[in-house]
Amino acid sequence: MTQPEIPHLFRPIDLRDMRLPNRIVVSPLxxxxxxxxxxxxxxxxxxxxxxxxxxxxxxxxxxxxxxxGRITAGCLGLYSDANEAALTKLLADTRTFCDTKIGIQLCHAGRKASTRRTWELARGNVLPPEEGGWQVEGPSAQPYADGWPMPVALDEAGLARVLDQFVASTRRAHRCGFDMIEIHAAHGYLLHEFLSPLTNLRTDRHGGSAEARMQFPLAVARAMRQAWPEHKPMGMRITGQDWNEGGITLDDAVMLAQALREIGIDYVTPSAGNIAPGMKLPPVGPGYMVEFAERIRHDCGITTMAVGMIITPAQAEALIAEGRADIACIGRGFLDDPRWGWHAAAALGAQGFVPPQYARATPKHWPAYPLVHGVRLRDGEGIMGHATRE
Ligand SMILES: Cc1cc2nc3c(=O)[nH]c(=O)nc-3n(C[C@H](O)[C@H](O)[C@H](O)COP(=O)(O)O)c2cc1C
Incomplete structure (x- = not known):
């Protein structure tokens, strides 16, 4: 009997020495x-x-x-010994029960720092000084919007300090035991603010042309790459489109991805938007940003994660099978269904990791599984069989 083909979503992929047994990644949240x-x-x-x-x-x-550099007062940091000790313990504890790879996204929120937690936004976006808000910094002295704080424009000494902070957090991330690092250069935060002509109004060597605007983010990435072990991967979340008139275009994103590849960055995840008010959003639906991943992957040959409303296993399988992206990066799908990966394995007829403590809730052991998840088992497999693709 011929073995069924392994679905594309469940084929391994290597990023340097990090082997991922499938192409399902939980997006930073x-x-x-x-x-x-x-x-x-x-x-x-x-x-x-x-x-x-x-x-x-x-x-x-x-x-x-x-x-x-934190977005809110509730965001994780990796700038103190206490931060490092807690994350070291968190990773060590997690590794006692699984060997799932764990990465960290390092970020400086730039002029969009010092905001309120999402569930407090009804009281306003900005965290005021009387509630612990702080002075923000960015490429230029231009606030995000009316009522937002005026950032201090970073001078050369300020840029050197921020670069050193990215490097110091990189070293801490290694000591914590993270498997990989993602640099956050999207969603209107500091590195994106340097890249976008809408927020980078500088007249020095960091402003003007696309090459000049890329200079600081590339310097940060280069320095981080040098501080991070050779065998561990590092990627960047970038912007595929600003969706604001005069902002970053997909051509700019391709140029950045190419430059990142040349300095040893292993993958990019193109997201979009949130650089400035007045975005003209395209219709937002399943896979609405996959086109960015597809173009970048095609033009640059860099490993690419697609993100944005990847909802069903079939959709994720198709985008890998069709060569539109290398990896499916999923955010809200995992918040909604923290067993998304198991359900994808069952739906596509693949083997996925399930801890032994929970194995009795899988198709092999639980007759109700097909009823709950709409998965059909192969004839004759009964409760001891495996779900298969139909
Ligand atoms: C609760 C929440 C928190 C998020 N936090 C981050 C974050 O820390 N970094 C980031 O790059 N994107 C963040 N995002 C964006 C997601 O990673 C993802 O790109 C986006 O939600 C689109 O993918 P999805 O449709 O699969 O959720 C967040 C989204 C949500 C809903």
């Missing part, structure tokens, strides 16, 4: 639940659940390289 940048019990629950979700890699949330 801010939890706004840290104290002074330090992980709390919530993070143990959150990472623990996602580490046994069937994804091969969980990328932890946007983590500030400095206290003033």
């Amino acid at each position: 801010c939890q706004f639940s840290a104290v002074d940048g330090t992980a709390q019990p919530w993070h143990w629950m959150h990472l623990g659940g996602l580490a046994v979700s069937g994804a091969s890699l969980v990328i932890m949330e946007a983590t500030g390289v400095s206290d003033i």
Whole structure:
């Protein structure tokens, strides 16, 4: 009897020495639940659940390289010994029950730092000084919008400090035991603010042409790459489109991805938007940003994660099978269904990781599985068989 083909979503992929047994990755998801940048019990629950979700890699949330680089006062940081100790323990504890790869997204929120947690936004976006808000910094002295704080424009000394902070957090991430690092250069945060002509109004060597605007983000990436072990991968979340008139275009994103590849960055995840008010969003639906990944992958040959409303296993399987992306990066799908990876394995007829403590809730052992998840088992397999693709 011929073995069924392994679905594309469940074929391994290597990023340097990090082997991912499947192409399902949990996208970074801010939890706004840290104290002074330090992980709390919530993070143990959150990472623990996602580490046994069937994804091969969980990328932890946007983590500030400095206290003033955090998006909110509740964001994780990796700038103090206390931050480092907590994340070291979190990773060690998680590794006692699974070997899912764990990455971290390092971030400086630039002029969009010092905001409120998402569930407090009804009281306004900006965290005022009387509630602990802080002075923000960016490429230029231009606030995000009316009522937002005026950033200090970083001078050469300020840029050197921020670069050093990215490098110091990189070294801490290695000591914590992270398998990979993602640099956050999207969503309107500092590195994106340098890249976009809408927010980079500088007249020095860091402003003007696309090459000049790329200079600081590339310098950061280069320095981080040098500080990070050769065998571990490093990627960048970039912007495929600003969706604001006069902003970054997909051609700019291709140029950046090419430059990143040349300096040893292993993958990019193109996201989009949030650089400035007045975005003209395209219709937002399943796979609405896959076109960015597809073009970048095709033009640059760099490993590419697609993100944005990848909802069903069939959709994820198709985008890998059709060569539109190398990896499916999924955010809200995993918050909604922290067993997304198991369900994808069952739906596509693949083997996925399920911890032995939970194995009795899989198709092999639980007769109700097909009823709950709409998966059809192969004839004759009964409760001891495996789900298969239909
Ligand atoms: C609660 C929440 C937190 C997020 N936090 C981050 C983050 O820390 N870093 C980041 O790059 N994107 C963040 N995002 C964006 C997601 O990673 C993802 O790109 C986006 O939600 C689109 O993918 P999805 O449709 O699969 O959720 C966040 C999204 C949500 C819903």
